[in-house]
Amino acid sequence: MKTRPEPDEYLPGIERYVNLVPEGHLVDIxxxxxxxxxxxxxxLSEEQANYRYAEGKWTLKTVVGHISDVERLWSYRIFRIARGDARELxxxxxxIFAESAPFEGMSMTEILTDFTAVRQSTLTLIANLPEEAFLRVGAFSGHPLSARAAAFLIAGHETHHMNVIKANYL
Known part of the structure; x- marks a missing residue:
């Protein structure tokens, strides 16, 4: 899938993530x-992985775990919408997710293994959807949401957090 979602396919807050996705085929990206x-x-050492750049901020482990958690959620949304379930998500x-997650007790290697598993699942889902499935629209937070927009959010969300990691953690 190469075509970007239109602004009427997602709620306004998602635009900042969609705009971070470069041009190209989404699976390749x-x-x-x-x-x-x-x-x-x-x-990274465990000391680096446990680093917080400011009081009240997440550790690097939690940020990477959060990327995977969000991808799980949005992949589920893609799945539901692409399969024709247009009900409000x-x-x-x-x-709450971050506070309840086991990331602090996991090694960075374990977190990255989980990250890889989640991404492989997302790639398998997206790579095998027909083009018309990406254009199907459901609802999220009172706004339309296409499967295509949800897929772009995953890529943009990771880019956003990787920019934060590079600027504040490394």
């Missing part, structure tokens, strides 16, 4: 992101 993220983070509270 997601695979390249995965490879770059793993390369950047695979050799619920939101979530990222802070």
């Amino acid at each position: 997601l695979q390249s992101q995965h490879d770059q993220t793993r390369l950047l983070l695979k050799d 619920p939101g979530y509270d990222r802070d």
